[in-house]
Amino acid sequence: MSSEIVDFVAGLTLVDHHVHGAYRGDGPEERFQNALNEANNAPLVDPGQVYDSQLGFAVRRWCAPLLDLPPHVGPHEYWRRRAELGELEAARRLTRAAGVGDWLIDTGFTSGEFLDLTEMAAVSGGRTHEVVRLEAVAEELVATLDDGAEYGDAFRGALQVRARDAIGTKSVMAYRCGFDHDLARPPSDAVAAAAARWRDVVGASGTARLTDPVLIGFGIHAAVDLGLPLQLHVGLGDRDLDLRGANPLHLLDFLRDHDRSGVPVLLLHCYPYEREAGYLAQAFETVYLDVGLATNFLGVRSRELIAGALELAPFGKQLYSSDGFGPAEHHYLGAALWRRAVGDLFTDWVSSGDWSGSDARRVASMIGRDNARRVYRLG
Amino acid sequence: MSSEIVDFVAGLTLVDHHVHGAYRGDGPEERFQNALNEANNAPLVDPGQVYDSQLGFAVRRWCAPLLDLPPHVGPHEYWRRRAELGELEAARRLTRAAGVGDWLIDTGFTSGEFLDLTEMAAVSGGRTHEVVRLEAVAEELVATLDDGAEYGDAFRGALQVRARDAIGTKSVMAYRCGFDHDLARPPSDAVAAAAARWRDVVGASGTARLTDPVLIGFGIHAAVDLGLPLQLHVGLGDRDLDLRGANPLHLLDFLRDHDRSGVPVLLLHCYPYEREAGYLAQAFETVYLDVGLATNFLGVRSRELIAGALELAPFGKQLYSSDGFGPAEHHYLGAALWRRAVGDLFTDWVSSGDWSGSDARRVASMIGRDNARRVYRLG
C-alpha cells in the first residue's frame, strides 16, 4: 500500500501555480548563495551559513544526483560541478526533473537575468502562463501621468492590456505596507490624492516603488473586477517585509465583502501563518492557499508544514507551488519535497485506516494539479 | 503495553464538558453539509467541499460503521443511509457510541430544532447538565427594560434565575467583540449608559444581538460573582468571528485580577492558540482549556493538536469536549478522535520510557473525566 501511493505521487504531473523564471546565464557563486537565503536581502557576511541550513542540506541531498553528484556532496564540489554544467544546463535538468506540466509565472520582477515565458517553456518542457504583478503595472505607469486624477482609469486600462494573455494577477501588498489597512474599495478622490502624492515622490526621487495602501488596495479591487484569480503574498519573505502585517487574518474584512464576487484569492507561502490561512480557506468560498517557498526552506521539516496545511483547509482549496526564482534548485526542490511529504503522510494515513487509498490518490491529484487547473481555467 | 493503554482509554466514560443538543428531527442534506463547515456560515456554494476535508473523511471513516456502512463509504451512500435511519436514530447510535456519561449542554442557542436537556439524556443514555449562555440572558432581557439604569440589577436577577439549576456559564465574547477590550469590572454608570444605547438599537432594529464589550464584560463579572465555572469561547469559529481578537492572550489583565476569585475559567476550542492557552493554564490557577471542535475538524491531524495541548498546560487543567451541535457525528467524532489521539500518544510515551503506564492511565482519566467532575462538582 505504502509504495503504491508514493509511486502515484511520484508520477503525478504538477501545476506549479506560483513561480518565477530561472536564471538565464551563468553568474558567480555569490549570486547562488544569496538566492538560497530568501530572508536576508543584504549581501551575506558568512555565505557558508547558506549551506548549513535545511535548504542547503536539501540542495546537497536532492539536487546533487541530478548534476551527476552523490547525495550530500560538499558545497564546494556542488558549486564546481554546477559551474561546469552552466546555469542553463542545470536549469534544464532541474526543471525537467520537477515533473511540472504547467508553470504559472509571476513576471513582475523580471529582467534580462531571468528566463521569460517562452524560454522557461523551452528549457523545462512544460507550458507557461503569465501572472501579472499589480504593483509592477502601477510602477510602470506612474511617471507617465500628468496628474493624480488620471491614475484610476489609467491603471485600469494598463492592467487590462497587461493582463490580456494572463491567467491571474498578484499583489505583494504584504511586502509593501502589510495587510493591516482598510481594504474597502477606495473612493475616486482618495485614489487621485494618493496618486498625486506618489507622483510627486517619484518625480523627486526618480524611483517608483508603490507602498501606498490606498493605491495598492485600488489595484486589488481593479484586478478582482477583471475576474482573474488573485494571488496574494502572505507570510514569510525577506527583511523588507514586516511579518506581523503579513498575517492573513488582517484580510478578514476584505474577504467578507470579497467572497460574493466569486473570484479566487490565493494565499501564497503563508508560513508561519499556514493554520490561519487554512481557517480562512474553510471560512470563505473564494480563499485558497499553498505553502510554497517555505517548503523549500524547511527541507526535511517540510513534511510537518505540509501536514499543518492539511488541517482546516478543504482539500479543494489547496494548491502546489515552488515559488522558484533564480537557481532552478528551487523549481525542483519544491516538487521533490512536496511529493515526498504527501507520499509519506498519505501512506501513513492510509496505513492507519484513516483514509482510503483511492481518496489519498484523489486528494494528491487535486492539490498537485486539478485544483489549479480548475481555478485558473487551464486547458 | 500499547494495547493496554488504548484499551483503557477506549473504555473510559467521558464527561463532554461543552456540547449542544443534537438535531431533533429530519432535515435536508444541505443542513447536514452546512453543519460540517463551522467556519463558513453562508450557504455553501460547493457543498462537496465539505466531504473533501479532514472532517468529511473522518465522518466517512469513523461514523459510517455505526450506520452499518463500510468505512470510507462515499458521501452519497452515507447520506442515503443516514436519511433512511432518520436523524433521531442516527443521533441515538452516535451519541451512545461516544461513551459519554455526562453532557454539559450550552443552551444559549437552542430552538425547537435541537434536542433539549431531557431529550438528550434519553437519546444518549447519559446525564445532562445545563450551561447558561450569558449573552442569551441579556438578549432576552433587554427589550423588557424601561431604561438603561435597570440593566445591572435586572441582569443579575435574570442570571440568578436562569442559572438556578445550571452547573456553569458561558460567554461568546470572542465572537461578539473579541477579547481586546478593557475587561475590568465596569462601573454602574458605564453599564447603564451602554444598556441605554443598546436598548435604543434593539428598539429601532427589533433584533437583540449583544456586541457591547462593557455589557459583555459586566455579564462575565456577574457570572463570576455567582461562583459557577465560566466557559469562554476562544479561537476558531465561523466568519462572524475575528480570529485576532479571539486570542486568549488578550485576557491577561482580566486573569491577573480574576485569579484571586478561585472561579474556574475554561478556555474552549483554542485553535490555533492552543499553546497560548496552555501557557495561561500554567500561569493562572483558575485557567483550564480544551481543544474541542478543532479536534473534529482536524480529523487524522487531531493527534498533533491534542499533543500540542499537552505541552505547558498542567494535566489537571485540561478537559475533554466535542462541541457537538446539530448532526450527532460531531458528538461521536469528538470522543472517537480524542480516544484515538490519547491512546496513541500515551502508548508512544510509555513505550519510549518517558511516562509510566499508571501515570498514562491516570492522566487519561483526569482529562477525559475527573477534571470536569471536580471543576463542575458533578455528583
Place this chain on the structure above:
Amino acid sequence: MSSEIVDFVAGLTLVDHHVHGAYRGDGPEERFQNALNEANNAPLVDPGQVYDSQLGFAVRRWCAPLLDLPPHVGPHEYWRRRAELGELEAARRLTRAAGVGDWLIDTGFTSGEFLDLTEMAAVSGGRTHEVVRLEAVAEELVATLDDGAEYGDAFRGALQVRARDAIGTKSVMAYRCGFDHDLARPPSDAVAAAAARWRDVVGASGTARLTDPVLIGFGIHAAVDLGLPLQLHVGLGDRDLDLRGANPLHLLDFLRDHDRSGVPVLLLHCYPYEREAGYLAQAFETVYLDVGLATNFLGVRSRELIAGALELAPFGKQLYSSDGFGPAEHHYLGAALWRRAVGDLFTDWVSSGDWSGSDARRVASMIGRDNARRVYRLG
C-alpha cells in the same frame, strides 16, 4: 547508524549559554514546587499540579535515577530522597550529569540563595562565565543619582565596570515593557527626562524596578556599544510578562538598524514564537536563538519544539541553553532533553537519507557547543 548519532550527542560536552545559579542551601518543598512552575509566580494553591505536568513527569523520569531512585518514582518519595541528600548534593549530581563544560551565568537576579560563579564551577566541575543583566545595573545605579541628566554617563560607566569580566549582557525588556516600542537609540534629553521621572518614583516608593522603554532601550544600545553579545528574553516567562509584547517580530526595526553593528543578538527561549525567531535568525546576520526553558517544561514534547526550531534558522545561528535556575533539575533536564531530541531527530533524518551522518554530528556540535564558543569567544 541510529545508535552512533545518539551516542555522539550523548558524549558531547555542551555550552549552556544561558543559565542561573543553582540553590545554595536546603529549603522547604514549597520552594521546589514553585520553582517547577515558571509561569505562576504566586504561591501555588495546588502544588500537586506541579508534578502532574510534562515537567513533573520529566523530573520523575530523568532526574530520579541520579538520586538513586527508580524512574517514575512518586513525588513524595522523590522529595524525601532529595531532602535526604540535601540541595548541594543534588545540585552536584545533577549539574555534573548535564555534561556541560561552560555555564554562561546571568547574575542579574542573584542573592545569597543561589550559587555564585565560583561555587557553580566547583559544584558542577565546569567553567563559569558572567552575563550582566542590564536592568540590574540600572536599578543599582538609580538611587545614587543627583539628577536625571547624570543617568546616561553614569549607566555607561557602571556597565563598563560591571561588564569588565563578563562575556555577554542580557536584557529582560520583554518582561518589563514588551518589545512593542520605538527601539531606536533615544536622544540624551529623552534619557535624562525618563531618568528623572524614574528617580522620583524610586525615591517615593523605595523600590527600583526599571520598566521605562526609553531607559531599557538606552541600556540595550549602551550594551551593543560595548560589543558584547546581547541576550534578549523572548517569549514565555511568568505572569508578570505579557506574551503579546514578547513576540520577537516587534524587534524588526531595531534589528534592521542593528545588523550593521555585527554584535550578536541572542533570542532566548522564544516559545511559542520559535518559528518567528527562526525567521529573524535567517533574515539577520546578527540574530541567534535557543529554545531553552521551554524545553524543560515540555518534557516528552520538547522533541517537537526543538524540531520546530530546526526549520528556518541556519544551523550556525542556534545554541543550547537550559535556563536552569534554583533546583538543579532544570540544569540537568535541559541537557538531557536536548540530547534526546537531537539524537532522535538526527537519527531519523539520517535513516531517511535526508541528512548524512557526518552532517548530523557536525550540526549537533555546532548547536550544542561550537556556535556558543564562537559567539562568546570562549577560549
